[in-house]
Amino acid sequence: MCGIVGYVGTQQASPILVEGLTRLEHRGYDSAGLAVLGSTGVKVAKRAGRVRDLADGLPKRFAGKVGIGHTRWATHGPANDVNAHPHTDAKGLVAIVHNGIIDNAAALRQRLADEGADLVSDTDSEVLAHLVGRSGADTLEGKVSDALSAVEGTYGLAVLHADFPDRLVVARNGSPLLVGVGDREMYVASDLAAIVRHTTTVAHLDDGEIATLTATGFTTYRLDLSRTARDATTLDIDPAAYEAGDHESFMHKEMLEQPAAAVRVLRGRLDERFGTAHLGGLDMDARETRAIRRVKILGCGSAYYVGQMGASLVEELARIPADAEAASEFRYRNPIIEPDTLYVAVSQSGETIDTLLAVQEIRRKGGRVIGLVNVVGSAIARECDGGIYLHAGPEVAVASTKALTNMFLGFALLALQLGRVRDLSIADGRRLIAGLQRLPEQIEEVLAQEEALAALAGRLAEAESLFFVGRVRGFPVAREGAQKFKEISYRHAEAYQTSELKHGPLALISPDVPTVAIVPEDELTDRNVGALHEIAARRGPLVVVTHEGVDLGDVEAERVVVPRNERELDPILMTIPLQLLAYHAALRLGHDIDKPRNLAKSVTVE
Ligand code: G6P
Numbered sequence: 001m002c003g004i005v006g007y008v009g010t011q012q013a014s015p016i017l018v019e020g021l022t023r024l025e026h027r028g029y030d031s032a033g034l035a036v037l038g039s040t041g042v043k044v045a046k047r048a049g050r051v052r053d054l055a056d057g058l059p060k061r062f063a064g065k066v067g068i069g070h071t072r073w074a075t076h077g078p079a080n081d082v083n084a085h086p087h088t089d090a091k092g093l094v095a096i097v098h099n100g101i102i103d104n105a106a107a108l109r110q111r112l113a114d115e116g117a118d119l120v121s122d123t124d125s126e127v128l129a130h131l132v133g134r135s136g137a138d139t140l141e142g143k144v145s146d147a148l149s150a151v152e153g154t155y156g157l158a159v160l161h162a163d164f165p166d167r168l169v170v171a172r173n174g175s176p177l178l179v180g181v182g183d184r185e186m187y188v189a190s191d192l193a194a195i196v197r198h199t200t201t202v203a204h205l206d207d208g209e210i211a212t213l214t215a216t217g218f219t220t221y222r223l224d225l226s227r228t229a230r231d232a233t234t235l236d237i238d239p240a241a242y243e244a245g246d247h248e249s250f251m252h253k254e255m256l257e258q259p260a261a262a263v264r265v266l267r268g269r270l271d272e273r274f275g276t277a278h279l280g281g282l283d284m285d286a287r288e289t290r291a292i293r294r295v296k297i298l299g300c301g302s303a304y305y306v307g308q309m310g311a312s313l314v315e316e317l318a319r320i321p322a323d324a325e326a327a328s329e330f331r332y333r334n335p336i337i338e339p340d341t342l343y344v345a346v347s348q349s350g351e352t353i354d355t356l357l358a359v360q361e362i363r364r365k366g367g368r369v370i371g372l373v374n375v376v377g378s379a380i381a382r383e384c385d386g387g388i389y390l391h392a393g394p395e396v397a398v399a400s401t402k403a404l405t406n407m408f409l410g411f412a413l414l415a416l417q418l419g420r421v422r423d424l425s426i427a428d429g430r431r432l433i434a435g436l437q438r439l440p441e442q443i444e445e446v447l448a449q450e451e452a453l454a455a456l457a458g459r460l461a462e463a464e465s466l467f468f469v470g471r472v473r474g475f476p477v478a479r480e481g482a483q484k485f486k487e488i489s490y491r492h493a494e495a496y497q498t499s500e501l502k503h504g505p506l507a508l509i510s511p512d513v514p515t516v517a518i519v520p521e522d523e524l525t526d527r528n529v530g531a532l533h534e535i536a537a538r539r540g541p542l543v544v545v546t547h548e549g550v551d552l553g554d555v556e557a558e559r560v561v562v563p564r565n566e567r568e569l570d571p572i573l574m575t576i577p578l579q580l581l582a583y584h585a586a587l588r589l590g591h592d593i594d595k596p597r598n599l600a601k602s603v604t605v606e
Contacts, residue, residue, distance in 0.1 A: 002085075002190070003025070003099070003189075004024075004070055004189060005017055005189045005195065007187055008186050009215045012064070014063075016067075018069070021194070024189070025071050027073070027190070029071060030079035031049065031079045033070055034062075035160060042162050043062055044088060045058050045062065046086065066165065070099075072084055076124045077123050087123065087126040093133060094161050095129065097125075099155065100175040101124060102128070102153040108127040112127060128151070128155075131146070139164075140161050141212055144169045154173055155175055156175035157171045158188055168212075170188045170211050172209055173208055175190065179202060180199040181217075185215055186217070187213075201232045202233070203233070211230075244396075249397065250396040251583055251593050255401045262405060270436065274426065281370075281386050281389065282387070283386035286421050292320060293321075294338065295311065295342050295344060296322070296343050297311055298343065298358045300347075302404050304325075305480040307346050310322075312472070312568075313415040319424075331361045344414070350371070350377075356380050359383045360383060371388070390403055413436075416433070432569075439569060439572070446577055447576065453580040457580070457583070457584030457585040457588065459514075460514055460581060461589050463514050464491065466515065467515040468518075469515055469518065470497070474524075474571070477574045484582035485578075501534065510539065514540065517531070519544050519552075529552055545562065
């Protein structure tokens with residue numbers, strides 16, 4: 001949520017900042033702004049709208065070799081020009097950009113107003129500019145430290161000051177920030193994506209750390225300005241992974257990357273000899289693993305739905321009671337934390353604040369939490385006792401596809417390992433491994449149906465309202481399918497257990513309300529087909545995601561056929577066509593696929 005980029009060096013800052021913001025836009029995209037420090041002092045340009053609106057409207061004279069930029073997702077105050085970052089102090093000497101939430105902003109605003117400060121925006125962030133501006137410290141580091149000592153909350157912060165024209169001072173607490181090292185130039189960013197074309201030599205700041213960046217290097221401090229030791233490391237990352245290339249959107253690219261991403265998450269983790277998985281990052285021996293009596297999975301949005309798929313895998317393969325809960329709710333019901341429960345936090349970004357706070361609550365109460373996280377070194381990954389990295393590669397589109405698939409596979413690996421220290425036989429373990437190894441190719445087969453799915457999606461896009469239904473293993477698939485459809489096509493898509501249709505929603509079924517039904521060949525096929533009859537009898541249009549040869553009787557339906565695998569793995573193969581349906585419906589409706597309205601890639605506020 002919200003993105004920060006900053007530059008100090010020998011080049012003009014604004015083109016670098018605009019390019020960086022464009023690459024950060026998926027994190028928040030309702031307003032954007034820049035501040036540069038040139039020979040005439042601090043200049044600010046900011047406005048509601050997209051980064052390209054900002055770039056088009058930049059003043060001709062906007063020179064400066066030190067600068068900061070921000071792309072916003074409104075929390076305090078609407079998206080308008082005044083609330084956009086950067087914010088300045090009363091004298092216009094200081095400019096700041098801020099991610100996160102200042103919890104005591106109201107009290108600080110009042111205090112500043114009492115002292116005569118004139119705050120112009122509705123944001124919590126503006127207080128930081130005034131606090132820095134009013135500090136009596138004689139260094140910029142001292143001023144920033146003063147300001148932060150008054151503040152409660154989370155921040156990724158970058159500050160420039162006209163009296164200290166050779167530097168940026170940045171700080172982190174609960175909102176990611178990294179320093180990038182170039183040749184006689186330094187960068188700061190909330191996400192590597194912003195600067196990856198310039199450098200992959202980076203230092204991740206820790207919570208509670210401040211850094212000074214000048215053209216020649218960086219120095220890190222604690223909040224009390226005592227020095228910390230932090231070296232930059234060069235990451236083995238291909239900048240092309242952050243480009244959409246020939247694809248019309250990142251989501252399209254990321255969907256097609258799923259077979260390769262699936263290979264990566266499985267690589268080196270399958271043990272055919274013992275029919276099990278090896279997850280070194282879990283850091284649990286067989287005895288500890290056997291002692292687990294329950295598995296509780298926590299995530300938000302798509303990560304929550306895939307968590308429900310994961311809970312089924314754990315129950316079926318390991319026979320351990322498992323369930324998933326929305327991390328955003330968990331913490332607020334004073335949860336009972338049990339010593340023999342394994343808590344699993346699932347997150348693509350590793351930044352989602354609701355999930356992070358749930359992890360902290362569990363650990364505070366002495367529970368053991370592992371993470372299924374894509375972004376290496378992210379806050380959730382660092383906070384957990386161990387984990388499984390998903391190796392999906394950078395995911396830019398707000399709607400998660402390849403990371404979600406790898407989450408499912410991460411759960412399959414976890415369930416296999418938990419199962420094999422319990423009652424799962426070696427033969428069943430090997431059966432699952434063989435199934436997992438077939439998956440990348442089968443995902444490819446589903447993706448190859450894109451054209452037919454696009455035609456189908458065009459018809460679904462005409463409906464104002466749709467149902468997605470499934471049972472047991474198929475229900476989280478329906479939930480995730482409806483989530484994707486809502487997120488990017490903005491159509492009302494409601495997920496329901498197929499079995500519950502007759503207890504209410506059947507009243508809504510009509511020729512104008514299509515249903516997408518998940519009907520694998522399994523122990524529930526006949527019952528599922530029974531429900532399809534009930535929908536067809538009300539002349540509800542049907543799309544059925546199913547296997548070859550499943551007998552739908554005389555029900556009229558559009559069929560989407562996915563390859564057969566082991567039943568436990570059906571959910572992921574049935575999820576892939578739903579991604580393509582949502583994608584093509586959104587495309588048909590002319591929406592911005594990668595940046596759906598009102599959403600952001602990582603939600604770092606409660
Ligand atoms: C946001 C996004 C969702 C995503 C959720 C969890 O709400 O809009 O698409 O599923 O965050 O994100 P995470 O990074 O924790 O997987």
